[in-house]
Amino acid sequence: MANLGYLQVVRHCNHVCGFCSNPTTPYSHDLSSMKTLVDDFVERGYFGIILTGGEPTLHPELPAVARYARDRGLHVRMITNGHRLAERPFAEAMADAGLQLVHVSIYSVDPGIEAELRGTEGTLDRAFAAIDNALSVGLEVNINCVINRMNSSHLDRNVKVLTERFPGLRHFVWNNLDPSMGRAEVNQEQYTPRLADFELSLHRAMRHLHKTGRTFRVEKVPLCYMTDFAWASTETRKIVKGEERIVYFLDAKQGVRQTEWDHLYAPGCARCTLREICGGLFDRGDGYDPAELAPVFVDRDQVVETILNDASDPARERMSLDRWREVHAERVARAKAEASEASNDERKHLPVVGQITDKSMRRFEAKRRAEGKRTAERNLQMERLSEQLPSEPDER
Numbered sequence: 001m002a003n004l005g006y007l008q009v010v011r012h013c014n015h016v017c018g019f020c021s022n023p024t025t026p027y028s029h030d031l032s033s034m035k036t037l038v039d040d041f042v043e044r045g046y047f048g049i050i051l052t053g054g055e056p057t058l059h060p061e062l063p064a065v066a067r068y069a070r071d072r073g074l075h076v077r078m079i080t081n082g083h084r085l086a087e088r089p090f091a092e093a094m095a096d097a098g099l100q101l102v103h104v105s106i107y108s109v110d111p112g113i114e115a116e117l118r119g120t121e122g123t124l125d126r127a128f129a130a131i132d133n134a135l136s137v138g139l140e141v142n143i144n145c146v147i148n149r150m151n152s153s154h155l156d157r158n159v160k161v162l163t164e165r166f167p168g169l170r171h172f173v174w175n176n177l178d179p180s181m182g183r184a185e186v187n188q189e190q191y192t193p194r195l196a197d198f199e200l201s202l203h204r205a206m207r208h209l210h211k212t213g214r215t216f217r218v219e220k221v222p223l224c225y226m227t228d229f230a231w232a233s234t235e236t237r238k239i240v241k242g243e244e245r246i247v248y249f250l251d252a253k254q255g256v257r258q259t260e261w262d263h264l265y266a267p268g269c270a271r272c273t274l275r276e277i278c279g280g281l282f283d284r285g286d287g288y289d290p291a292e293l294a295p296v297f298v299d300r301d302q303v304v305e306t307i308l309n310d311a312s313d314p315a316r317e318r319m320s321l322d323r324w325r326e327v328h329a330e331r332v333a334r335a336k337a338e339a340s341e342a343s344n345d346e347r348k349h350l351p352v353v354g355q356i357t358d359k360s361m362r363r364f365e366a367k368r369r370a371e372g373k374r375t376a377e378r379n380l381q382m383e384r385l386s387e388q389l390p391s392e393p394d395e396r
Ligand code: SF4
Pocket: 222, 223, 224, 225, 265, 266, 268, 269, 272, 273, 274, 275, 276, 278, 279, 280, 281, 293, 294, 295, 296
């Protein structure tokens, strides 16, 4: 199994996206606390690590933690807005440290929309410079995109413009907006799309990538909105392959180990042939409407076989469909037996994530004041503090 672990190395950022699900907190990491979490992924037999944030390139020890993770045998990846990778020496330093793959996040190829989504001017040019630098120093580059109300109509234009400008891009990742956390939770009206808003443009985008021999993944989108490319659903792939994911959040949530991938299903889902391998409707945050779901009647086994036989998957396990049925049935039975009690116990055994120091608290307070002004100017709300701080939320 190719389990990938997420390590948030910082929780501050130089952009102020109105739908950020992981905004600033007072928690911080030093190299030692990050090494502890890298070691944890290694001990669990994880395939790779994704360094993320906040904006991970703002941590001065980022090259050092990348080098440590690579030396310990992990496949090292990073998710970034591209701000610092736009500086060539930094891109070289990261490649030299052992970074192998970078996900540059771009929401829209329209510079005005991109700037508005990020609350910061000039971000698209820097992201483009980051892609150029990353490709030229030998990194693999993927594009990450959060689907939201402002880009839902032109996901296909994003893909066409980006692949034309950067033919070396081979893989795209879409995450439908998570309306349950951070600023996304309190600004749902401005940013949470309806599924129908992006169905057509997402389909056109996937078709273009598929036709040009590229690959892609889509998370938090039910299979009835991507039926032709159901094998590309992150949740479906994890259900089929029995994969888990740990995220080390640099906030009060701390470590979260996710082993189940199903969310909410509508009554009609009971008739759907994809029900068993579908993650359903992302229900946390109550941002999406179950009335948008509609059963589909396509060959489930064909989707499973496409995933099992995917030559581009680094952890492909050759397995017949009959064998998969047995393995899958065992996994489902085990998951049911281990539900509730066991997962609570597991959480207690995850390592402590980061620390709050005087310095990190001062930075948090200054960032929060500055971000408060910038969100108010855009008529947006600031995030609640309940998950950001270790104790009771206050009126800060
Ligand atoms: S109808 Fe339900 S089970 Fe079927 S694809 Fe849609 S969300 Fe999934």
